[in-house]
Amino acid sequence: MSNLAESQLSSEQLVDGVLLRAFRDEVRLPDGNTSVREWIDHPGASAIVPVLDDGRTLLVRQFRYPPRRTFLEVPAGKLDEPDEDPVEVAARELEEETGWRAERFEKIGAAHPCIGYSNEIIHVFAAHGLQPTEQDLAEGEFVEVVDLALDEAVRRARAGELNDMKTITALVYAAAHVNEQADAA
């Protein structure tokens, strides 16, 4: 493998917003030339696939303003700071968005949603030992909880019926995780 890396020469902050932090960097390319990269600095996020004892999972329906439509998604949320423990974020977001608490979180993968213009990484957890508590949404958050069989959610993800990539990725990881558990049992 040849060296493909680009190195930062300078960086200018374009936006320091409520949600978005955007930068424009000058970079050195592998061939020695320079170019410009514009990118979003993101603290990272956690996404959760609840694995209920009866085979169901929990998704959430939310309106997403940038694409201007609702999506059926796995519960997920941003880290408050880049050094926050992703499993704590998973526990908090699961309970706030769905009203269920988990006894145990298992890390089943991590992936980047948007490598062309964001450094975001999404940590994916399976949640086990689920008990109902109470949904506790932040102000301005509107979320409907939808429960369905995990198998059916995975089928929909593979069939192209869910259109959010973190949800597709998380459900594909969960299917592999559940199969591993079944193989080990």
Next chain:
Amino acid sequence: MSNLAESQLSSEQLVDGVLLRAFRDEVRLPDGNTSVREWIDHPGASAIVPVLDDGRTLLVRQFRYPPRRTFLEVPAGKLDEPDEDPVEVAARELEEETGWRAERFEKIGAAHPCIGYSNEIIHVFAAHGLQPTEQDLAEGEFVEVVDLALDEAVRRARAGELNDMKTITALVYAAAHVNEQADAA
């Protein structure tokens, strides 16, 4: 399903960059209150899973500046304009990035990488009838082509060994598509 939609009250452009166009909008929430949404306006993209007659596929290895690492990815590229035909983008990007031309593209799905802060949609195509031509990279683009069995690429995506969500999504869609073709044969 209750009405979860948010409506635009006003919009201010924060960045009009080389790559990024960012906006800050005031929105009306479902409960009548107002809030702020910051988002990236993106023209959309096409991603391609080449299906070679011998069972191989083609991935590309690229350094991605925002996460500061290399990824093994499906070939992909942005629409020049939001009304450009995604299949033309698929044909162009496949040939430029990999040096292979396809006789036939089949749309196998579409999904959003980053619904929290971007309106980007990625159209996913399977490419059939592949013939080698010549790689033709844009200035400042550094791409290594990697061929491997499509089955193995799908296995890696499911196992968490590829960490780019468009690549995971595209390979999962391709696996369903190839299975459908096998079932129909």
